[in-house]
Amino acid sequence: MIVAEITLRSFTENIFLAMGCSIEHARLAADVLLKSDLRGIDSHGVARLTGYVRLWEKKRINTKPNITIVHETPTTATVDGDAGLGLVVAPYAMQVAIDKAERYGSGWVAVRNSNHFGIAGYHALMAVESDMIGFAMTNASPLVSPTYSSERLLGTNPMCYAFPAGKYPSLIVDMATSAAANGKLEIAQRLGKQVPEGWIQDKNGRATTDPHALKSGGSLLPLGGDTEHGSHKGFGLGATVDILSAVLSGANYGPWVPPFVAFLEPPTDPVGAGIGHFVGAMRVDGFRPVDEFKAHLDNWIERFKASATVEPNQKVIIPGEPETAAEKERKITGIPLVAAVVNDLNVLAEKFGVAKL
Amino acid sequence: MIVAEITLRSFTENIFLAMGCSIEHARLAADVLLKSDLRGIDSHGVARLTGYVRLWEKKRINTKPNITIVHETPTTATVDGDAGLGLVVAPYAMQVAIDKAERYGSGWVAVRNSNHFGIAGYHALMAVESDMIGFAMTNASPLVSPTYSSERLLGTNPMCYAFPAGKYPSLIVDMATSAAANGKLEIAQRLGKQVPEGWIQDKNGRATTDPHALKSGGSLLPLGGDTEHGSHKGFGLGATVDILSAVLSGANYGPWVPPFVAFLEPPTDPVGAGIGHFVGAMRVDGFRPVDEFKAHLDNWIERFKASATVEPNQKVIIPGEPETAAEKERKITGIPLVAAVVNDLNVLAEKFGVAKL
Secondary structure, three states: OEEOHHHHHHHHHHHHHHOOOOHHHHHHHHHHHHHHHHOOOHHHOHHHHHHHHHHHHOOOOOOOOOOEEEEEOOOEEEEEOOOOOHHHHHHHHHHHHHHHHHHHOEEEEEEEEEOOOOOHHHHHHHHHOOOEEEEEEEOOOOOEOOOOEOOOOEOOOOEEEEEOOOOOOOEEEEEOOEOOOHHHHHHHHHHOOOOOOOOEEOOOOOEEOOHHHHHHOOEEOEOOOOHHHOHHHHHHHHHHHHHHHHHOOOOOOHHHOOOOOOOOOOOOOOOOOOEEEEEEEEEHHHOOOHHHHHHHHHHHHHHHHOOOEOOOOOOOOOOOHHHHHHHHHHHHHOEEOOHHHHHHHHHHHHHHOOOOO | OEEOHHHHHHHHHHHHHHOOOOHHHHHHHHHHHHHHHHOOOHHHOHHHHHHHHHHHHOOOOOOOOOOEEEEEOOOEEEEEOOOOOHHHHHHHHHHHHHHHHHHHOEEEEEEEEEOOOOOHHHHHHHHHOOOEEEEEEEOOOOOEOOOOEOOOOEOOOOEEEEEOOOOOOOEEEEEOOEOOOHHHHHHHHHHOOOOOOOOEEOOOOOEEOOHHHHHHOOEEOEOOOOHHHOHHHHHHHHHHHHHHHHHOOOOOOHHHOOOOOOOOOOOOOOOOOOEEEEEEEEEHHHOOOHHHHHHHHHHHHHHHHOOOEOOOOOOOOOOOHHHHHHHHHHHHHOEEOOHHHHHHHHHHHHHHOOOOO
């Protein structure tokens, strides 16, 4: 089923309104989810709406949060999200960072007591609109084992860097610090296919290609996969995200991060509040004139796009390029939704008395 | 041969003095190299001294640089290294970042017209001493191919994050964004061993396990190794380092980065000046009280160290832990140098009329 952006947006806003969000928050939360669907990152868009609703039903999401700055210097701050949707807490924090950068050159905000914030790219891109470099990261439900470990101690902990270009779209590096995203496992499960070695391990920490291993106590592996291929680097990146997002902000970290799924209870011995994010912005003209930077980034992009490739018909892909292309297309052609997602959304519609898709 | 720290330090200082460095710069440059040798990162210490000398002989390193801030806001700056040793330019830039952070909460410095800066960890750790979080990255000679490419367009572009802990040593993530470091290939070459798939490709971009492939036009692969294992993430990280270090500062980027080896000439069509770095510092107490942060980071470290492991005798390694242990030991027992390095250093001693090791 293909749904026009405007239809899906209004549907999503209505669900958030029905959950008790203000009009402003409902619009913002829907905008974050729609951005993901438009950019082709189907796993992080409206497909997650039911998940947010379930957490709200469990009273783990507060749809009327009083988001506050609890600590700050001219260029740093810690924000308490009051258990709000990460979809509204993270943009609030990013705006604080942008305002600080406007005034002092850079701004950095650690966030605690939040929830899943959608795609990191949404928040980092907010800075790009003001000719700033944007940073966004978040910790997440523990699914990843550190190198040598058989326990799930880290989330897929994404990090995102966004840079404004001139004639080309913004260059956006937005990546989980695990070898593979959970969404890719789910696809393999549905198709009954094995996954490559280096994505997951079983509950004893042994390499496996069975995509169902995660459900029976296994774990995702850090980027790099195994020690021979640098999994300690993926672990180090995931650790960095966890520490900046949660140890710095006062959120839960490591195995204490509350799970995104409502059927799993959060740990009873929290070490902080909710999940944590870390966002930042730096003015490009704090370093060199914006037009110079953009001209050189355009040159960088052109040189990499023109690179000789292994297969003549496979060009080098600039980070963010496929997502920007998807966004351009889907704004016109609409957003394709698989039947299971449409069904889930219509169950929500019925629950809240909202018009079905 | 095992050399006492004090002996190797004084030897190294004398070489830098003989190259025309000021006493202050010679001490600092030697300190950066010694830190690497002490921490067990043998590839980046005095083993590189001959390389610096050769670049100086080619007039590509200026041992009397006038390092200046060419652009700044309260919390950002661009530094021109005047073709100086990165070993002295990067600490200068880091001090600028720390001073800005002292006053405004955070400080960020992009550096152009510099050279190889040793280990990223040295610079990031400068911030930790002031209870700040330290960041350091640099671009480097092009040896790495982006995903799908058969050309060398990026360096091993390391990134480093350093965090001050309480009762434990600082947690330091210091990693090349390639799957394997060049030093590991050299070891395999010496031993006549094959390397794992996913480290390198040949000049046509085909997977190979021959460690000599790099010398015959092949390239290193980004962290992740291949598309199935997330090499686009390693490419994205390498790109981020390149853009922050060079597109932002006005240094050379991508394939225009001047090679570290003196026998290869720099490109004749530079897009900037020298190589680039990017360093930063954020005050921990810009986010939460330092003692709270350290107590939680200690707890993080304890939980990860206590993790159940795949092999009972192999514990989870906290990032930076082996290097800190090596430093503690080598400060007492001395620094082991392989015969080839001792020989190279004594050739330098003879050249400069300095006492041999």
